[in-house]
Amino acid sequence: MPRYELALIVKVMQRPETAAVLKRTVEALMERGAVVRSLENLGERSLPYKISKHKERHRRGGYFLIDLEAPPTIVTTMMDHLGRDIDVIRRAFIKHHLPKTEECSGIIPVNYNDKLVAKK
Numbered sequence: 001m002p003r004y005e006l007a008l009i010v011k012v013m014q015r016p017e018t019a020a021v022l023k024r025t026v027e028a029l030m031e032r033g034a035v036v037r038s039l040e041n042l043g044e045r046s047l048p049y050k051i052s053k054h055k056e057r058h059r060r061g062g063y064f065l066i067d068l069e070a071p072p073t074i075v076t077t078m079m080d081h082l083g084r085d086i087d088v089i090r091r092a093f094i095k096h097h098l099p100k101t102e103e104c105s106g107i108i109p110v111n112y113n114d115k116l117v118a119k120k
Helices: 015-031 074-084 112-116
Strands: 003-011 035-053 056-069 088-096
Touching (some): 003 015, 015 035, 015 056, 015 074, 074 088
Antiparallel strands (some): 003 088
């Protein structure tokens, strides 16, 4: 399964309400077959510009990152689901490309006779 990072900006709320939003989001991810690796709180910040969402204007928001592994079909369904959530201001999925690891084939022998013979 590909690795994704879900970036969320949620509206400013008290800690229990924010925890409920994150719990709802993580449960929705897991119901759709995702494996959540980590949840990172980046804190509350001022938004770069005023954002109107669900008939409210937001100037501040709570920033969160969720690291997950999920099938590619989850992206569109979760974007729709989070778009309808009244506590989520912005959402974005970022795909992480895993580096390919190459196996070492061992030491390749060098033909020293070719190296020692002078080229004329």
